[in-house]
Amino acid sequence: MKFxxxxxxxxxxxxxxxxxxxxASLKCExxxxxxxxxxxxxxxxxxxxxxxxxxxxxxxxxAIDKEITCNKCAAHFTLTPYSVSSNCPxxxxxxxxxxxxxxxxxxxxxxxxxxxxxxxxxxxxxGSLWFAPNQLKEYIDGEEKLQxxxxxxxxxxxxxxxxxxxxxxxxxxxxVERTVVVNGQPQRIMQQEPxxxxxxxxxxVQNSFDDVTVGASRTIPHTILDSLGSWDTTRLIPFNExxxxxxxxxxxxxxxxxxxxxxxVKMDYIIRQSIRAQIGGDQQQINNxxxxxxxxxxxxxLFPIWIAQFKYKGKVYNYAINAQSGxxxxxxxxxxxxxxxxxxxxxxxxxxxxxxxxHPEVLEGVIDTPSSHSYQYVR
Numbered sequence: 001m002k003f004x005x006x007x008x009x010x011x012x013x014x015x016x017x018x019x020x021x022x023x024a025s026l027k028c029e030x031x032x033x034x035x036x037x038x039x040x041x042x043x044x045x046x047x048x049x050x051x052x053x054x055x056x057x058x059x060x061x062x063a064i065d066k067e068i069t070c071n072k073c074a075a076h077f078t079l080t081p082y083s084v085s086s087n088c089p090x091x092x093x094x095x096x097x098x099x100x101x102x103x104x105x106x107x108x109x110x111x112x113x114x115x116x117x118x119x120x121x122x123x124x125x126x127g128s129l130w131f132a133p134n135q136l137k138e139y140i141d142g143e144e145k146l147q148x149x150x151x152x153x154x155x156x157x158x159x160x161x162x163x164x165x166x167x168x169x170x171x172x173x174x175x176v177e178r179t180v181v182v183n184g185q186p187q188r189i190m191q192q193e194p195x196x197x198x199x200x201x202x203x204x205v206q207n208s209f210d211d212v213t214v215g216a217s218r219t220i221p222h223t224i225l226d227s228l229g230s231w232d233t234t235r236l237i238p239f240n241e242x243x244x245x246x247x248x249x250x251x252x253x254x255x256x257x258x259x260x261x262x263x264x265v266k267m268d269y270i271i272r273q274s275i276r277a278q279i280g281g282d283q284q285q286i287n288n289x290x291x292x293x294x295x296x297x298x299x300x301x302l303f304p305i306w307i308a309q310f311k312y313k314g315k316v317y318n319y320a321i322n323a324q325s326g327x328x329x330x331x332x333x334x335x336x337x338x339x340x341x342x343x344x345x346x347x348x349x350x351x352x353x354x355x356x357x358x359h360p361e362v363l364e365g366v367i368d369t370p371s372s373h374s375y376q377y378v379r
Contacts, residue, residue, distance in 0.1 A: 003066040003079075006096040008245055011035070016072060016093045018246030021111040021323075026242055042238040044107045046157060049296035053257055056102055068095050082217075082251045085150075085244040094245040101251045105152060107236040108302040110243050111323045118146050118306040118321050125328045148323070150249035150302035151225065152216040154259035155233060158209050158296040160267065162289050164275050165202045169283030172197060196283060205274040207267070213303075214262045216254040220307060220318050226262070227329045228305065228322040235324075236301055249302060256298065264291075 008017040010028035017026035026035040063081035072093035085096040215225030304323035319330035
């Protein structure tokens with residue numbers, strides 16, 4: 001399907017403009033001209049979750065290949081499914097097109113540091129990894145580039161009421177008689193041993209959740225995407241396609257309802273903590289619980305992420321950098337050779353120490369003292 005390409009050009013030289021995290025404006029990479037991005041006073045709304053579910057199409061998002069004609073070199077290319085912005089593979093000119101899914105982002109967090117700054121952070125992180133293969137360090141030292149993505153996220157607010165049943169465990173001590181061996185002789189002694197008294201409990205806890213973020217893209221594994229938080233959502237700004245210029249961006253591929261199921265998993269940990277705190281005692285057991293969600297709202301936004309992929313021994317390792325905070329999350333490979341060498345070195349040291357302990361005469365010829373030497377002075 002053919003789509004129109006949108007880009008922004010420099011008023012001075014006509015070259016394409018890209019968003020610069022350094023100046024927070026559009027910048028020409030050829031002549032250095034910057035063009036400020038007008039600031040919007042538009043309010044970032046929170047939308048009613050239940051009302052949205054009634055009106056949204058429950059069908060899965062359709063993967064549509066978008067055929068683009070570059071406005072700079074007139075080359076034809078196709079954006080990957082769900083992609084909204086990219087760069088021309090022939091001349092590098094940014095290409096931004098339309099969203100086609102029902103829900104589109106209404107706000108975003110801009111990139112706050114450049115690709116080179118992200119690469120330096122990534123390099124330092126790799127340097128801190130034990131047993132990382134040399135190929136990984138060579139990868140980041142080479143010409144490989146990190147890819148900047150604006151990936152869609154859901155942001156949920158909700159109030160929860162949870163009814164639970166469980167048990168409270170209180171530790172008490174009893175005195176018992178034990179037989180122990182002292183200097184080879186058995187002796188009877190009295191010892192204090194802990195016991196737990198369990199009491200059935202039930203109750204209700206209430207929690208309010210604000211800005212629970214859930215990744216809504218399948219570009220990188222969900223476990224990695226959701227580990228990049230926390231995001232400072234107070235810095236959200238109204239959506240403006242100028243921030244996409246020079247970066248990849250995507251549509252929502254995880255629906256509003258499915259995203260909330262992921263959010264429930266995140267909230268469940270906090271709810272369980274609240275239940276345990278209310279039960280009290282030394283130990284707690286939660287036998288069952290039921291949570292109701294009220295006043296649920298959502299925001300739909302794009303978050304900035306630097307992404308890298310490293311292939312090692314037939315497996316692809318994914319890395320992501322939070323382009324707001326700098327936090328790095330990734331699946332790390334291990335160099336088996338480095339591990340084997342370290343284990344071998346440790347074994348050599350241990351065996352050497354054992355051998356010297358059993359053959360102290362080996363050291364006698366090594367240790368020398370000044371008294372064993374004779375000196376002759378010549379006038």
